Amino acid sequence: MSTETGTSTETGTSTQRTDRRPVTRRFHRRYLAVVLVLAVVAALAAVVGSQQGPRLRDVSYDATGLVSRPAQRVILTANQALQQVSADDVRVTPAAAHTVTSSGNTIAVEFAGPLAYDRDYTVTVANVRAPGQRATADLTAAIRTGSTDVLALVPGADGAKDRIVSRSLDAGGATTVYQGADISEYARLGRSLVVVSGSDASSSVDVVALSGGVQDPDAPVEHLTLPSSQGRVTALHVADDAASFGFEYADTSTGQSRNTGLYVVDMTGTHLPTAIAEDGKPQTGAVPMTVGQWAYVPRTESALVRTGSDDLVLVDMSGRADPVRLGSATYLHGFVGSGTTAVVETGTGIERLDLTDGAKTALRVPAASTDAAVLGRIAPLTDDTYLRVLGDVRSDGTVSARIVRVDGGRASRLPVTVPDDASVTAVCPSPNGQFVAVATKSATDELVSIVDATSGALEASIDAGSVDWCGALPSGDEVG
Template identity: 30%
Template sequence: MSTDDPAGRPQTRAEARAAREAAEREAAERASAETVPPVPVAPEEVGLRLPSVAQPVSSSAAAQPSLNDPQQKDPAQGESSAGASPRNRRFLYTILAVVGVLVVVAGGLGVISLLQGPRISQVQVDPAEAIQVSGSRVILTANQSLQAIDESQVTVDPAVPFTVDAAGRSIGIRFTVPLDDATDYTVKVAGATGSGGGPASDLQTTFTTPASEVFLLNRSDDDDRIFSTDLTGENAVPVFTHPRINDYRSTSTSLVVAVEDDDGSRVLVMDHKGENVHELTLPGDGYVSSVQVSDRGGLVGYIYSDRKISEDSGRASVLVTQLLSGEGEPHVVEVGGDEASIAEWQFVPDSAAVLFIDFAGALSLDDRSGDAGAQNLGLAAKLLGVSRGTYTAIVERIDQSIVELNLADGSETPLAASDPDFGPATTITPFPGGTLRHIVTRDDTGLPIGQSIIRVDDDGAAESLIDVPSGSAILQACASPSGQYAAVTVAPNLVDNAYDDMLVPLPTTLETHLIDLRSGDELVALTGFDVSWCQMAPAF
């Protein structure tokens, strides 16, 4: 049997078998060419194909591309198909492994969080501000949204009145009175639960308030000075000096100082170092006294009188308020549309409202942050004090009864007597937790034999803090913002203690006694007066 070749000539079996074997060798050579580079050939040999086993292959030849093999691939292409794919797969496996680990870790942390309950992620508090003003806050931020927090879940140690405002992840605890100085406070929220459920946990933080520093005024024959000092008196530093300092007050960031010049008074505002001074514009050329400040309202107030006053012109003892920043004009307080002459006045703590008694005996309240004007609260003989954080004033009515007046609704209750009863008080200064009462002590015949400051707690329990003998006088008693300390200004030996020639004359020798109200112990006696805890300067 024979097979025809392409040319049409019959082939023998041997020829056909030889043709098949040649075809198989060519197929094997093509398969080998995919992995082993072919041997380069000379141009004149193009078209000839020799068995790869018959031609030795050198290392240099193996690196060169073939010119005559259409199936030969570019070496770079060969490396990409043969080597890059495994590397890509290894990189992909690595990424998948990392992602898997992160998923496991995140899941584990989520499980731990669910098992532990909420935790604190951030705490915000300003301890320095907290000892100076009411209304400071500590804000706890949890790591997840919380279910509603009830005030009963919150405790503060040492105990202090507070309110709670919670939403989302935040819990705000607002202290309604200033805090004690140099004290560790612990705030705890018991049983806080995430909004999505899960176990409850306690959120707790502790912060420390700084030691108190006060300002004190010291007058001399040369210059008057305002000093900054700690409660030991050993680190006093003068911050402002002027020949005649009539009055001053302190805010959390500023000093407001009234000085006397030949042409009248000037009111200066500066920082606590006595620097960055700017002067306030007064209503005219005149004199200023009874300076007070509203830290919360950003206001300064004072009693102003023109230098030239006649029966037909000039203002006498009008109450003026203006911004501490110096912006805007000073505003005179009016009653019934007329500028009123004021006998005594006070800023209501933690507000921009003024409480005052005019020379007609009318007690009025005027919120200087609005335009409602003065609100009449009846007749009064004396304004004794206004409590921090309660919006309550202690007032002596014209019938000599002493009442606690609620400034929000006008209701009033008689001021409870102390136990023991030390007698009627000439002045009463409220502080958080009680009052300081200035008492004139008398003998069995009713003659004065001395003076005392009595601490009376809210429950009526009374105790004498300081006693001075006849011949000396207590000018003023003030409490620190939290009621932790008292400052009592004493004029010793009045017979030999001459008065100065200031707008509001005072004895030239004055001393301030600092007393720990918790223990009743006296800390130190300092030379000077008008400690910055006081809402106004002393008068005698």
């Protein structure tokens, strides 16, 4: 009788049976060992974390946005969830006004206004802790803001083309961005450039694509179709979000200017100029609203318009909101950097106009800021600080100009040299108010000097008539 272990006679096949229990036990032991090790590591990490407190895992920010726009944020991300953080827990060095919000493991530090160019800042959050833990820690983030450049129009000499050049303030030299004949105005439009060319009788408007900061040679130039076969384009302005731009247009096809007023080009739509009608709404074929001065309100799609009859109207250039009537003014000087306040001149004086509710407060004008025969435009820097050009008339009828800086109730001369044979044509603050472009013109020369808005120290100079910072100032028939 045969008794072979592992033989199955029912199936007619032979299978080798092996006792797997020792292997299974070894696997279970190894698995439990791994689990125990992981548990120990996790427990140790929790102990260490509870003793050390949270740590900074990541910092994110837009270096360019921090110097050009308000309400920009620096986001600090910790390695674990945090208890609520308040503004008192956060210190910014050098000091800058800010608010703080926190959620989960992130802390958002939002700045009230643009920061200084090309500067190191430190953001420190004190005594942060994770929920249920005793240990606290300080989170410290180092950030560096971006630098800036300006665009300037350099007229061509001896029949050469005009050039729009880019000049960085932290490096010498200039780069040609675009060149063409008879350029009269230009403005940045996101990653493009809007260029107005031509004569007083006939203008053209082109949208030029940029690549690497200069004209893209592979992208076609978009030539806009204007409202009539011939017309003059002036007072070009661009919305900060690049969704639209506008200008004043006068139909000259009959040899006389007519239907002169405000037009908008919606870059999210047809790209066709549309009249802003007298009711403050974009309307194809309408008679346009007459304009004395106008400009986009910074960081919005709304425009502040002083009409030909000196009415003040806040116009939504997209047409989605109704226009807002804000009384009247005889002159628009400019906007405070935050964009919610305009400086306007009325029959009773110079006032700050709150564009959110129409409230007006008198602007402080120390005696030294009005002690001259010629009073120029005010260039606002903050709610209480501005620059103004004053001029004394010489015996030969020319004007000797100087620039005054007003800080609250105190006025002092900004030490900027203006050549005796030149006049100041514009004073244009940078987006963050740190610098100012002073444009001067003589019988033979045009020059833009970029100076520190506080000390007057020269940062750069360009042989040009103006820079793109001036595009933020209200312009129109009475400017210049």
